[in-house]
Amino acid sequence: MATNTRESRRQDLPEPLRRDVRLLGTMLGDGLVEYGGRELLDDVERLRHAVIGARRGEVDGADVTALVDGWTLERAEQVARAFTVYFHLTNLAEEHHRIRTLRERDVPGDGPVRGTVAAAAEEIRAAAGEAALAAAIDGLEFRPVFTAHPTEARRRAVVTAIQRISDLLAALNAGPGESEREDIERRLREEIDLLWRTALRRHAQMDPLDEVRTAMAAFDETIFRVVPQIYRTLDRAIDPDGVGARPPKARPYLRFGSWIGGDRDGNPFVTAQVTRDAVLIQADHVLRALQATCARIGRELTVHDTTTPASAELRNALAAARTAHPARLAEIAKRSPGEPHRQLLMYAAARIGATRSRDADLAYTSPDELLADLRVVQESLAAAGAARQAYGRVQHLIWQVETFGFHLAELEIRQHSELHAQALAEVRAGGERGEMTEEIIDTLRVVAWIQQRFGERAARRYIVSFTRSAEDMANVYELAASLGDRAPVLDVIPLFETGEDLENAVNVLDGMLEIPAVQERLAATGRRMEVMLGYSDSAKQLGPTSATLRLYDTQEALAAWAERNGVTLTLFHGRGGSLGRGGGPAGRAILAQAPGSVAGRFKVTEQGEVIFARYGHPQIARRHVEQVTNAVLLASTAAVEDRARAAADRFRPLADKISDAARTAFRSLIEADGFAEWFGRVSPLGEIGELRIGSRPARRKAARGLEDLRAIPWVFAWTQTRVNLPGWYGLGSGLAAVSGDGADLAELQEAYEAWPLFQSLLDNAEMSLAKSDRAIAERYLALGDRPELAETVLAEYDRTRALVLAVTGHERLLENRKVLSRAVELRNPYVDALSHLQLRALTALRAGVADEAERKRLEDLLLLSVNGVAAGLQNTG
Template sequence: MPTTPPSRVHARFEVPAPLRADVRLLGELLGQVLREYGGPTLLADVERLRELTIAAHHDDPARAEEAAQASEALVASWDLDRAEEVARAFTCYFHLTNLAEEHHRARVLREYDTGDAPVRDSLAAAVAQITTQYGEEHALTLLSRLEFRPVLTAHPTEARRRAVASAIQRISALLAERDSPKLGAADLAENRRRLLEEIDRLWRTSQIRVTKPSPLDEVRTAMAVFDDTLFQVLPRTYRQLDNVLAGERAGTEPPRVPAFVRLGSWIGGDRDGNPYVTSQVTRTAMAIQADHVLRALERVCERVGRALTVDEETTPASPEVRRLLADARAIAPEVVEEVATRSPGEPHRQVLLLAARKLSATRQRNADFAYGKAEEFLAELRAVQASLAAAGARRQAYGELQELIWQVETFGFHLAELEIRQHSKVHARALAELASGETSPETEEVLSVFRVMAQVQQRFGPDACRRYVVSFTQSANDLAAVFELAERALDGRPLALDVIPLFETEDDLKAAVGILDEALRLPQIQRRLEETGRRFEVMLGYSDSAKDAGPLSATLALYDAQAALAAWAKRHDIRLTLFHGRGGALGRGGGPANRAVLAQAPGSVNGRFKLTEQGEVIFARYGNPLIARRHIEQVAAATLLASTPTVESRAANAAEKYADLAATMDDAARRAYHGLVRSEGFAEWFAKVTPLEEVGQLPIGSRPARRGLSVSSLEDLRAIPWVFAWTQARVNLAGWYGVGSGLEAVGDLDLLRQAYAEWPLFTVTIDNVEMSLAKSDARIARRYLELGDRPDLTEKVLDEHARTTRWVLAVTGHERLLENRRVLGRAVQLRNPYVDALSYLQLRAFRALRTQDLPESEANRLRRLVLLTVNGIAAGLQNTG
């Protein structure tokens, strides 16, 4: 059989040595676990398939195909028990490889931060660059207006069970221990033993959920990101930048850095197409969020208070601080006496320790001693801070206490703003029923949502739950309907309500400005503009627009819509925030977020960036503290830079210069894409050649995979399973189809290369397409596509894949995909054969399920094998949804 191709050997040695050592260690330990579990034959089968799939990537096509056929024959020779065991082995390997790569990214980030100069793409680097170009005052003004709003969503693309994620987290912590220079030989041996124990546990843990998670399960899962990273990371991010800006004065003066991050969440609020999200779920979701943030604030307040042992002789308290103690004594004299006895002569400490008890009372709903709003707690902290500063204890005023203030400013008592989303058709149906006098339970539920929003606002303030996103907004009436329903539900009682149009299809994007002109005539929107300083928000859907028009045409349509909306906002003196509904996959607007920000239409950012963080992306970006801080800094830095005249004029000039090129690409790419997806029988073929139905059966999210139509209609298929299914089939069609036709229609390679060098939007688009192609595999894809028995569609897809690959390589000047991204490119190159192993196992099950009349028991076993491989392929390819 063919040996390992030289290109792959070369790739292996370009992977950084520490990462290579970590992967080797974890692979060896997994091998030991497999031997202990299944004896030498299990490991031998895994190794045999591994060697064959690597050989199938040989440069000689004949030898590669021989190895591929041998791989399929080996997989077909196993019984289903062995096939499942091998699938689990490769899935575990990917989990271990992923955590090793994440650990290495964190290691590299620590090495970058030498302190000699601002780290590339950091906030400090962006502020320094803007200061050099425009002066310090301009840089600080931009910084004062900076807003980054990540919105967590629970779309079903995180295929891992929570138990699996917990096991991975424990292994990751043990791997990190090994970097410590303090470990001796005995410590390393014990660490290795514990790693074996945890990897054995991971191997023995089922990779498949038995039941679908409920929306509240999804809420609790997302809370881990807050508890483990964001609560600590954000004040450290603010502090790091303030240290750079203030220099030696850092921590002795009021900070120059505002708390610029505001977390949002759709988890428990997004009911579009999800019947399991009810008003009661929304109420409970907010209660869970509040419990987490109040506990976290209480712990920090108690810790900071205990440490603040400044004496009133050296640091006299201000009249305001003494008044706070007197007020507290009037309400709870016993509590104040207890605190005073433990902290005699330490009034600042007493106020903070009392504040911690007030937070506990707030969490437990003890009205006598609770805070009414987060602003009351914040006012007390600022009073203590001012008192300390006035007494000369400036380091105490602007040290740990300032970080607590930043946390309150960022999270309040609600942690994340809970946003509501519902489809415009649901509102229209509810109003029709109300007009008829006969209301269904569904309409009563619609009304109940507004009552819950009012209750949440009453307890936590308007910012806790005031945004209402209207899916498939197609007229101003769709926005007016929400205001009317709110008025009916609340009988005129007050509710701060920002109704946000969501433009999803290409036609809706083109109609957006006209719809908004009509919306400005609505009295409710006029009133909200007055109340909010003329702030207005519009959401753009990346997923459905790409499914509707293809990736290239959707990208161009979204850019044009952003430019038109920015011009509309300027005409009407509106402070516009564009909310980007991006997914993790490249076919859904995924890819590096900071580069995407810099490619936005001029005037559309203006210091504010808001986006959805979906599915597996949440834990990839925010699961590790160092990676989370890096991501936040990169996006925030890009948001600042995108708001400067230099970046805006570059984008505007390039868009104008290459308008004709864009039009040519758009027309050809759209025709190619529609020529495929509008082919007769395409929807049925799609369902046969991808695990669409099996993905729908996966218990990985509370939301149904479809909005109720059968697979014969793609129009109402959710964009997430559309992308996920193509990724599983190794086609990745949603990320590249039509791009090759668009580039070929232009034909002028010199012009395309010039555009790639000068036009940020085109650069990012081509780079994302290159990544999408790198994670596809035409050899494996052909095997999936042929299951549909439509050679015309199979050849159409593969021809466009070859065309797109050829033109992308020509435009970038690369000999191979991801050539200029050495570590990433080599990682993908090394991973793909292992993903192939899972694909061959999935194909074996597919062929039987699609072509044979099987007993139900055997069919269920094969479906289980498919679901196991779905988990493994998702782990191997990573940004899958």
């Protein structure tokens, strides 16, 4: 039965995807033979068949272990590399299929596609009318903030190699002629061979500026080009008539942020100089992009004065330019005679280039100055009757300038509250200051310099992690004020991370209203304020179930506080990519927020591998932003808020009981005597740092306990063990507690159907459970020589799995999510292969290895398998 079920899943694989996977897999197999002979491919195939047989119950797990243990370490490493490369290729094929599916959906039909901006607009229009839709769009904001949190396990050389393979696969699928096809296939084999021969792990530790440059790849390759397309989609949803031939009704609502080079909480490598350099790198990339785009549009805009006469304002602008730079304008006019619109755009492109090169005589002083020139061109074209030229590509450039400015993304600063208190004490005392105090003051000076160079939009948000009181905010304002008239303009943002801090959030905000600097900022911004909520640390402290409900309560309380105090509040969600850190489908997460807490505004961290998963390809990026926009618009409607509020009122007592029992179970486990040491033995926690996947240390302090362990390695290590504990532990005890306390299964099922929060909680746990494997997890847990802890974890796994299935009504995990279920089920056996290889290395290392060369080889095998499991599960931290 298991065999038939799995085979039916394989047959369920869409033919184009199956074709791509087969092609890439065959080419990899051929490459293995070329590299290591038929014996290498045979060993890979033996392990593949063994792990599939083990899942079917046809092969004993001990036989798989014996197979892996029988190889030399060199062979084991080669096999691990083969499976890792296979996952990179499979991920690529799946991405291509996602793009293929998006294209197939994006065709005229009976109505807008679900989850799109057009679908949200139609729903709002039908329910509340055009005025309500206009109001919703007018207040719309989406602020993705890229962070350098180390969750991207692939090195850049691997990412670029995969991109080259992706381009070739796209060319192959485009239907080339026979000779061209043969050449593409030859190049594909060449690139797959290169990927196989490339070291999959980084050779050197990343520094913060490496992380900045890595993030720039997503901007260069995707984001800059996609943003105007997203606005055009919104404009069409508002009014499909005359799109591109009338002034747009959509306004730019995307604002990108970045912590990369600004987040120094526990990262000693992020300095004031790094922050300065990060902004300069960002500016260089965006100015290059703006210059190239402006020059291209200028070259293409060949409308002649006889058909499209220039306005008086445009002629005046050209006259002023001739006065200031006669030789340059003469050269431009010589190349573009009778084409004044083209001339002004080419002059604007030259000025953008001068801005990048710091030629003060020619440079723009601000993005607003560039926008003024572009609007002169646009208005002149419109007045001359060339509406399509005015509101086509010129409008796209205007949107890009409005979105990115000259700084690309706002660089946000983050630092720990304790350090500000220490620094302020030293500043108040006068005299000699410590190194950290000087660094904090230097950072504030750099923020002031960034604002002078690029404007306040480029850097004014200062996030205080582990906020405990309003005094933590006041400390930062006072430190900034110590710079006198050179002080930067700051919006100091509290970050509430622990369970206690989330409960205390409203009291802190009440205190903030008493701070004169906060009052000044509220007056300057129209009473706008931002508050950040930390998902990772609260989940690590309370467990996933209780953290989810605590965050919901905090959102609800903060929304009510904002309404009482006339504050326009934006909640900043500090989510990770993994389910154990608040990750999961973005649209569902937004619709599960507390009523009133979205209000048209959504700000969220985009971390590590999530950046490239969501923004690495134009069509996927467009789809992701559309899904978020759709959810933000709908979550802010009265109908959705009322339904969620009614469900929360009805089922909250039930949820509280679940939360209490879940938290007790979770805390009981992690507070067990020796738990931290046990966790370190059963997982590759200590070795993960050797992957060099980020510049930031795994711990905030040198202590070895759980408290200062960052949430990313906590989640990453549990993922590697195939336990995935941070995504589900405690939920089973919570559900069991209410099931035995008078609440029958029917009530839980009603809560699942009616309450988006409860549905999201169970769906995410189900996804996490589906990526777990009990049999393999049992082997990892046994490494700790604490059978009572292992039994506790496995019993909770069994309990959670059974009760989640009972409440959702599913016969198997992910039964209602066909695409995801198919992907997970087909991948799991191959992940099993890497887990067995990792277990071989981890078991030997935990037992102790005297020979230095052998230990180094085991560590290499372990880290290679860690990389492969991350690729296979598509999750790190």
